[in-house]
Amino acid sequence: MKHLDRREFLATSAAGIGAAALAGSFPALASAADAPSFRPEKDAKLDLLRWTAFVPSDQTIWDENTKKFTAATGVPVSIQSLAWGDIAPKAALAAQVGSGPDIIMGWNDDPFVYPDKLVDMTDLVDNMGKAHGGWYDNARSYCYDQDVKRWVSLPVGCTGNAVNYRKSWVKEAGFGEFPKDLDGMLKLARVLKKNGHPTGFALGHAVGDANSWTHWILWAYGGKQANPDNSIAINSAETVNALEYARQLSETMIEGVAGWDDSSNNKAFAGGRIGMTMNGISIWYNGKKDTPDIFPDFANVTPPMGPVKTHTVSNNFTSAFVFKYSKFPNAAKEYLRFMLDKPQADRWVTEMKGYVTPALKAYAELPIWTSDPNITPYRDALASAKYDGYNGKPGKAAAQALDEYVIVDMFADVCVNKMAAKDAVRKAETRLQTIYKRA
Amino acid sequence: MTSRSPLLARLDSPRVLGYLLITPAAIILLGLLAYPLLLGIWLSLTNATIGKPGEFVGLQNYATIFADPIFRGAALFSIFYTVCAEFGKLILGLALALLLNQQFRGYRASRALMLLPWVAPTVLSALAWLWLLDPQFSAISWLLIRLHLIHSNIDFLGSGWGARFSLIVVNIWRGLPYFAIGYLAGLQSISKDLYEAAAIDGADGWQAFRRITWPLLLPITTILVAFSSIFTLTDFQLIWTITHGGPTDATQVFTTLAYQRAISGGQLGEGAAIAVSPIVFMVVLAVFVVRSVREK
Numbered sequence: 001m002k003h004l005d006r007r008e009f010l011a012t013s014a015a016g017i018g019a020a021a022l023a024g025s026f027p028a029l030a031s032a033a034d035a036p037s038f039r040p041e042k043d044a045k046l047d048l049l050r051w052t053a054f055v056p057s058d059q060t061i062w063d064e065n066t067k068k069f070t071a072a073t074g075v076p077v078s079i080q081s082l083a084w085g086d087i088a089p090k091a092a093l094a095a096q097v098g099s100g101p102d103i104i105m106g107w108n109d110d111p112f113v114y115p116d117k118l119v120d121m122t123d124l125v126d127n128m129g130k131a132h133g134g135w136y137d138n139a140r141s142y143c144y145d146q147d148v149k150r151w152v153s154l155p156v157g158c159t160g161n162a163v164n165y166r167k168s169w170v171k172e173a174g175f176g177e178f179p180k181d182l183d184g185m186l187k188l189a190r191v192l193k194k195n196g197h198p199t200g201f202a203l204g205h206a207v208g209d210a211n212s213w214t215h216w217i218l219w220a221y222g223g224k225q226a227n228p229d230n231s232i233a234i235n236s237a238e239t240v241n242a243l244e245y246a247r248q249l250s251e252t253m254i255e256g257v258a259g260w261d262d263s264s265n266n267k268a269f270a271g272g273r274i275g276m277t278m279n280g281i282s283i284w285y286n287g288k289k290d291t292p293d294i295f296p297d298f299a300n301v302t303p304p305m306g307p308v309k310t311h312t313v314s315n316n317f318t319s320a321f322v323f324k325y326s327k328f329p330n331a332a333k334e335y336l337r338f339m340l341d342k343p344q345a346d347r348w349v350t351e352m353k354g355y356v357t358p359a360l361k362a363y364a365e366l367p368i369w370t371s372d373p374n375i376t377p378y379r380d381a382l383a384s385a386k387y388d389g390y391n392g393k394p395g396k397a398a399a400q401a402l403d404e405y406v407i408v409d410m411f412a413d414v415c416v417n418k419m420a421a422k423d424a425v426r427k428a429e430t431r432l433q434t435i436y437k438r439a
Numbered sequence: 440m441t442s443r444s445p446l447l448a449r450l451d452s453p454r455v456l457g458y459l460l461i462t463p464a465a466i467i468l469l470g471l472l473a474y475p476l477l478l479g480i481w482l483s484l485t486n487a488t489i490g491k492p493g494e495f496v497g498l499q500n501y502a503t504i505f506a507d508p509i510f511r512g513a514a515l516f517s518i519f520y521t522v523c524a525e526f527g528k529l530i531l532g533l534a535l536a537l538l539l540n541q542q543f544r545g546y547r548a549s550r551a552l553m554l555l556p557w558v559a560p561t562v563l564s565a566l567a568w569l570w571l572l573d574p575q576f577s578a579i580s581w582l583l584i585r586l587h588l589i590h591s592n593i594d595f596l597g598s599g600w601g602a603r604f605s606l607i608v609v610n611i612w613r614g615l616p617y618f619a620i621g622y623l624a625g626l627q628s629i630s631k632d633l634y635e636a637a638a639i640d641g642a643d644g645w646q647a648f649r650r651i652t653w654p655l656l657l658p659i660t661t662i663l664v665a666f667s668s669i670f671t672l673t674d675f676q677l678i679w680t681i682t683h684g685g686p687t688d689a690t691q692v693f694t695t696l697a698y699q700r701a702i703s704g705g706q707l708g709e710g711a712a713i714a715v716s717p718i719v720f721m722v723v724l725a726v727f728v729v730r731s732v733r734e735k
Contacts, residue, residue, distance in 0.1 A: 204686050259594065
């Protein structure tokens with residue numbers, strides 16, 4: 001495979017930039033040298049499958065930037081969007097049959113399910129990291145496959161999670177500010193419940209919301225799914241303590257959380273039924289539009305710390321991977337480089353008002369993150385994040401455990417089915433042993 | 440008189456022409472039905488993962504899934520779901536058909552409206568039910584509270600049995616028109632002379648139903664139950680949209696578990712074994728239904 005001809009392409013780009021500057025067009029190419037470019041194949045055209053935008057500005061800016069790429073390189077890009085939960089099966093199908101989109105923007109451990117089918121992204125990852133302040137640790141966790149020993153996906157970022165609450169209700173409960181630790185948060189939750197403002201954390205098979213808060217609590221108490229050698233580590237006193245905390249927190253929750261999907265807490269929060277939950281920034285962003293009367297009362301905060309005394313946030317991580325069946329891998333890499341390069345990404349991230357926290361550290365300096373204190377927690381989502389299957393080896397086993405909701409079900413067994421914490425841990429341990437053995 | 444070519448002469452043979460005419464249909468059936476089924480069975484005997492063909496492992500996948508309590512739970516719920524839903528659809532479908540078999544003002548429009556749940560895209564109706572069963576914003580709970588029948592919202596999907604029965608109700612709602620329209624067609628094919636003769640002999644309505652209507656509806660019942668059971672046992676969209684198999688795997692069925700293991704988790708071999716396993720249940724079910732109807 002002809003991989004790179006950076007000098008040649010840079011020379012072409014430079015000539016193009018010069019010409020464009022003279023002509024006053026193609027401003028996007030002005031930054032083409034931020035990270036070394038890839039030379040698209042002759043007559044290249046690309047198909048991209050990405051998740052449907054959570055906020056309208058995401059789609060608008062992404063499409064505009066794509067048009068700029070096409071204008072600059074002559075490579076047409078066709079974009080198809082699917083609901084985020086539908087990406088994984090579509091990508092799996094593409095991997096299985098060896099045909100489909102050139103690039104897929106997937107979630108979490110998706111690329112680890114079929115690493116052999118994916119183009120080596122190491123060069124692009126290295127270049128982008130050097131040009132944009134390096135990557136957060138999560139980038140490596142979700143995109144570097146330890147089995148095939150290469151980057152199989154380009155980290156994009158995460159839809160970060162924060163705790164969302166109603167300011168006036170917290171004040172009414174006698175708290176000047178949102179507690180910094182889990183004990184304080186439980187005390188607040190109990191008063192909120194007493195005042196008729198229960199909390200609401202999903203315990204159904206809600207891939208985003210249920211996984212995020214249960215993993216946060218598990219890690220906050222020092223619980224771990226696996227050890228670095230992938231031996232199962234869930235059966236520990238720390239996990240039991242996390243479950244006991246969750247049991248107490250569940251007593252402050254609104255009824256029905258075991259049947260919640262990923263949209264339930266958004267509806268309950270916007271409808272004024274709950275006073276506290278955990279979500280991406282969409283809950284706040286949509287509140288501005290949908291419930292302007294109560295929106296000023298919405299607030300977001302970085303999830304409080306547990307006994308481990310560090311933040312332990314669980315996010316939904318997204319990355320872009322290129323399939324080996326693609327005839328245009330260099331064009332695909334160049335497209336991704338272009339889209340995540342500063343002139344394009346600055347505007348994309350800014351206009352989304354923090355929905356996606358980039359995995360490149362340099363983008364944390366964008367003014368949008370400090371333009372409102374409610375956006376700032378989402379800037380820090382990756383800085384304090386852990387990964388699925390922590391503290392084990394990221395890969396297929398962790399991906400399958402997440403897909404089978406092992407951690408969520410362990411919490412639901414205790415909080416909903418009233419199972420003893422130790423029994424729930426043993427049940428989860430058995431499931432994890434089966435999953436890790438077969439993976 | 441011109442002599443006919445040997446080819447045309449051969450085509451004159453019903454045996455040759457018959458095979459020739461059936462060939463396109465056979466190719467379609469083999470390609471679209473037999474091949475995927477056989478491929479599924481083959482995959483279930485391998486350790487294939489997504490992107491890797493895998494190796495033959497015999498019945499290892501079956502041994503694994505039968506030892507898995509989640510699979511056993513899914514199998515039991517699949518059967519429970521099918522039996523309850525079929526029973527509900529049969530009783531209510533028959534009742535609806537008997538009602539719609541009467542001629543009343545607007546009966547034609549009623550028959551057309553009855554088909555709506557059946558013709559609406561399943562995912563759309565599942566999303567509508569998701570709202571109706573919402574723990575906080577359910578219209579059903581709202582109505583019952585307004586009628587002072589309950590004091591707080593019903594937690595339809597928050598407990599295992601609540602979620603299971605909710606799904607059965609939704610499946611009955613969706614499949615009811617299939618039974619009703621089938622029974623309606625059956626009822627309309629029964630000669631009125633039989634009822635008149637029964638009336639002359641002094642039979643009341645119940646006796647006419649038991650001795651004439653039901654026996655004559657048995658053949659169509661066999662077909663309706665057999666086909667509907669297969670649809671129900673392989674139901675995916677309703678369950679996946681409403682519960683994703685939760686809470687705590689309480690509403691996992693063969694299809695959702697197979698999808699979770701094979702597509703999300705990449706374990707094609709194990710997923711195929713889960714998907715193939717209901718074939719045994721379906722054969723047992725079909726034999727049972729056919730026998731029970733024949734015996735009656």
